[in-house]
Amino acid sequence: MATERTYIMVKPDGVARGLVGEIIKRFENKGFKLIAIKMLQADEALITKHYEEHIGKSFFPKIVKYILSGPVVGMVWQGKGVVAYGRVMLGKTDPLKSEPGTIRGDFGIDSGRNVVHGSDSVESAEREIKLWFPEGVVEYPRVIDSIIYEWLDGTPDNEDKKNDGEVSNTNETSDHPSKSTTTTTVQEEEKESSKPNKDHPSKLCCFPLRVKNKPRKQ
Numbered sequence: 538m539a540t541e542r543t544y545i546m547v548k549p550d551g552v553a554r555g556l557v558g559e560i561i562k563r564f565e566n567k568g569f570k571l572i573a574i575k576m577l578q579a580d581e582a583l584i585t586k587h588y589e590e591h592i593g594k595s596f597f598p599k600i601v602k603y604i605l606s607g608p609v610v611g612m613v614w615q616g617k618g619v620v621a622y623g624r625v626m627l628g629k630t631d632p633l634k635s636e637p638g639t640i641r642g643d644f645g646i647d648s649g650r651n652v653v654h655g656s657d658s659v660e661s662a663e664r665e666i667k668l669w670f671p672e673g674v675v676e677y678p679r680v681i682d683s684i685i686y687e688w689l690d691g692t693p694d695n696e697d698k699k700n701d702g703e704v705s706n707t708n709e710t711s712d713h714p715s716k717s718t719t720t721t722t723v724q725e726e727e728k729e730s731s732k733p734n735k736d737h738p739s740k741l742c743c744f745p746l747r748v749k750n751k752p753r754k755q
């Protein structure tokens with residue numbers, strides 16, 4: 538499936554206000570897939586590395602103080618276009634300039650209390666994921682992906698076929714987990730057992746529901 542990933546982090550004000558579930562719900566409802574999550578109290582060194590592009594700017598000490606002020610919830614979300622669309626879901630840096638319906642638009646007022654962080658590019662996302670999740674992420678097949686994504690003839694395209702069916706728990710961070718040599722694929726397991734796995738998502742497809750038209754009573 539789509540392998541693009543982003544780092545989303547509920548900031549201390551979002552955690553303190555009980556918005557973790559609301560933010561997870563929005564990403565889940567969209568169809569993105571959660572592949573890592575943890576709560577932690579970040580230290581100054583980690584926050585400085587995370588926001589290293591802002592070192593030297595006037596607001597840098599304020600960001601560090603803000604993120605140090607309480608625990609955060611870091612997450613990795615995966616899916617097609619998740620980096621750019623994740624930023625759309627967050628809204629603008631300034632919550633007062635963010636559209637209603639976005640997280641910052643709905644829940645924030647000040648830039649220095651804007652509830653949530655989201656990676657601003659695929660490269661930033663990979664850097665941030667390595668920084669916050671050095672232990673790696675969890676890759677697993679998800680049945681609903683066969684419904685959320687358009688697959689041709691009930692099967693994913695070539696790129697999907699390459700990654701489809703993997704169940705792995707990896708701590709390799711230098712490469713995407715799909716490249717892990719320790720990964721066991723469902724296809725390999727099926728080959729060994731010679732039993733087709735009818736439950737695997739690659740065997741499922743979203744077909745339109747058949748609705749029989751009942752004759753109307755006159």
Ligand code: RTP
Pocket residue numbers: 596600629630648649650651653654655656657
């Ligand atoms: P984030 O990295 O947290 O997702 O936020 P962002 O991309 O929308 O904004 P960025 O420019 O990366 O700034 C990082 C965080 O610093 C605080 N900030 N305060 N002028 C200010 O007072 C100011 N500018 C930025 C915000 O908390 C912003 O999210």
Ligand code: MG
Pocket residue numbers: 655657
């Ligand atoms: Mg940023």
